[in-house]
Amino acid sequence: xxxxxxxxxxxxxxxxxxxxxxxxxxxxxxxxxxxxxxxxxxxxxxxxxxxxxxxxxxxxxxxxxxxxxxxxxxxxxxxxxxxxxxxxxxxxxxxxxxxxxxxxxxxxxxxxxxxxxxxxxxxxxxxxxxxxxxxxxxxxxxxxxxxxxxxxxxxxxxxxxxxxxxxxxxxxxxxxxxxxxxxxxxxxxxxxxxxxxxxxxxxxxxxxxxxxxxxxxxxxxxxxxxxxxxxxxxxxxxxxxxxxxxxxxxxxxxxxxxxxxxxxxxxxxxxxxxxxxxxxxxxxxxxxxxxxxxxxxxxxxxxxxxxxxxxxxxxxxxxxxx
Numbered sequence: 001x002x003x004x005x006x007x008x009x010x011x012x013x014x015x016x017x018x019x020x021x022x023x024x025x026x027x028x029x030x031x032x033x034x035x036x037x038x039x040x041x042x043x044x045x046x047x048x049x050x051x052x053x054x055x056x057x058x059x060x061x062x063x064x065x066x067x068x069x070x071x072x073x074x075x076x077x078x079x080x081x082x083x084x085x086x087x088x089x090x091x092x093x094x095x096x097x098x099x100x101x102x103x104x105x106x107x108x109x110x111x112x113x114x115x116x117x118x119x120x121x122x123x124x125x126x127x128x129x130x131x132x133x134x135x136x137x138x139x140x141x142x143x144x145x146x147x148x149x150x151x152x153x154x155x156x157x158x159x160x161x162x163x164x165x166x167x168x169x170x171x172x173x174x175x176x177x178x179x180x181x182x183x184x185x186x187x188x189x190x191x192x193x194x195x196x197x198x199x200x201x202x203x204x205x206x207x208x209x210x211x212x213x214x215x216x217x218x219x220x221x222x223x224x225x226x227x228x229x230x231x232x233x234x235x236x237x238x239x240x241x242x243x244x245x246x247x248x249x250x251x252x253x254x255x256x257x258x259x260x261x262x263x264x265x266x267x268x269x270x271x272x273x274x275x276x277x278x279x280x281x282x283x284x285x286x287x288x289x290x291x292x293x294x295x296x297x298x299x300x301x302x303x304x305x306x307x308x309x310x311x312x313x314x315x316x317x318x319x320x321x322x
Contacts, residue, residue, distance in 0.1 A: 054093070068295055
């Protein structure tokens with residue numbers, strides 16, 4: 001074996017050993033950080049019942065979820081109207097943020113934010129504030145590890161990056177359709193939906209009323225109708241129209257609290273497929289005398305229209321044609 005060949009083998013061996021040492025060093029360093037886990041919460045549990053505003057922000061969009069009296073509203077800088085958030089979904093997110101969890105430090109350098117998708121161009125942040133306007137927490141979420149079902153995050157109070165169980169990524173969206181109360185009777189609180197006192201249905205031919213039916217608590221089919229109606233869901237938001245013709249029908253839901261919601265249905269062709277019929281659902285609210293001023297103002301403000309399918313519309317109409 002020549003001297004040059006021996007040197008080549010030794011050179012390759014040195015490179016291999018250096019690579020093994022580097023990988024071993026990184027792994028041990030990462031393990032030492034990971035072993036320094038601690039129990040904490042992303043939102044101090046003592047503030048859980050005092051949350052009044054949540055802002056979800058990405059590099060290109062933002063969404064504000066704000067408590068208006070007893071209801072949660074949704075607003076975006078790109079939209080003039082507001083709508084009601086799904087209160088159970090909002091509460092689930094607050095529960096997740098305030099739950100005590102194990103977190104593990106993965107980096108103590110701001111230079112690592114980009115590689116962990118925690119820089120301003122990649123991260124999605126959740127800011128949580130209280131009734132007095134003070135910010136309780138702001139958390140930036142980044143890369144997701146599907147193998148371990150964990151998510152990387154950092155806060156605005158430290159440069160360190162952490163890893164924790166991923167029970168939060170489903171909430172990292174600014175899509176208002178995701179957060180909107182999906183119920184046909186959107187705008188009524190959960191207790192209101194369980195305490196409806198009257199349902200009024202009117203069908204129209206042009207401007208004339210063709211048929212009208214009212215069901216009140218105590219009527220034989222009232223409870224069944226309320227239950228089936230509450231189970232129905234609307235679809236996505238529709239672009240506002242200034243040229244609405246007369247509605248084909250109206251549904252008014254009265255509740256024991258005094259809050260009233262009126263749904264006006266307009267027959268249209270789907271924007272995606274002109275051969276498909278959909279129904280634009282326009283909401284108008286009357287607040288309860290017991291509603292806080294903030295709630296009353298929210299209910300009286302402009303709300304978006306929602307699309308429902310022809311199947312859903314016929315299901316609603318069928319409830320009043322039995």
